[in-house]
Amino acid sequence: MSGTIYILTNEAMPGYVKIGMTTNQVERRMTDLDTTSVPLPFECFYAAKVENMQEAEKLLHDAFADHRVRARREFFRISPERVASALKLSRGEDVTPKEDIFEDRDDERALNVARERRGRFNFRVVDIPAGAILTHVKDENVTCEVLDDRRVRFENEEMSLSKAALMAVNKMGYTWKAVSGPMYWEYEGRTLDEIRLALEDGG
Numbered sequence: 001m002s003g004t005i006y007i008l009t010n011e012a013m014p015g016y017v018k019i020g021m022t023t024n025q026v027e028r029r030m031t032d033l034d035t036t037s038v039p040l041p042f043e044c045f046y047a048a049k050v051e052n053m054q055e056a057e058k059l060l061h062d063a064f065a066d067h068r069v070r071a072r073r074e075f076f077r078i079s080p081e082r083v084a085s086a087l088k089l090s091r092g093e094d095v096t097p098k099e100d101i102f103e104d105r106d107d108e109r110a111l112n113v114a115r116e117r118r119g120r121f122n123f124r125v126v127d128i129p130a131g132a133i134l135t136h137v138k139d140e141n142v143t144c145e146v147l148d149d150r151r152v153r154f155e156n157e158e159m160s161l162s163k164a165a166l167m168a169v170n171k172m173g174y175t176w177k178a179v180s181g182p183m184y185w186e187y188e189g190r191t192l193d194e195i196r197l198a199l200e201d202g203g
Helices: 026-033 053-063 080-090 105-118 161-171 192-200
Strands: 003-009 016-022 043-050 075-077 133-136 139-146 151-154 157-160 185-187
Touching: 003 026, 003 053, 003 080, 016 026, 016 053, 016 080, 026 043, 043 080, 053 080, 139 161, 151 161, 157 161, 161 185, 185 192
Parallel strands: none
Antiparallel strands: 003 016, 003 043, 016 075, 133 139, 133 185, 139 151, 151 157
C-alpha cells in the first residue's frame, strides 16, 4: 500500500526521532500526535510518499534497530538526518510540510523558544575549530564558516548557527519561524546535533 513515511522530532525529546507511516497527510498525523501528554508539538524533519509504506517503514526500523528505545515504540535515539538519508534511497516524493503545524499561537511561541534554546551550540566543546566549513543538510552546496565558539559566517554576515540555518531553509521555501541550528548543519559527515548527542552519550 502506498503512503507516507515520516521522520518527526520534538524539542521536548532532544536526540530522539519518531519513524512512522500514514495514509493521511503528514500534517494530519502530526496534529493527532499533539496530545496533552506531549509538552511541545512534533516537527517534521523529512517525509516521503512511497509505493510500499509498510516495507519502507520495516526496513528503516530494522536498519536502526540498535537505536530503538523500546520494541513496541517508534522512537529511536539517532540523528534525523541519518534516517532521512536512508529514506531518500526509496526515491519517494518529498512531502515534508513547508509550514510548521500548530494548534494556536501559544504552541508556536513555546516551540520557537525551545528551538532557540536547543539551538545554542558551543563549537569549542566539540572540538570544531574556527575556520571549519559546515554544510547544510538539505543542500550540500549551502555552507557556512565557523568564526568562534558560537558564531558563524553565512552569506558574508556574522550570526548564530540557528539564524544561518533558518535563513537557508527560508530560501528553500520553508516558512518556519525558527529552527534548531545543530540539526541542519553537518561537519565531516555528521550533523552537529549528532556530534553533540555522541558527546552526551560518552562516545
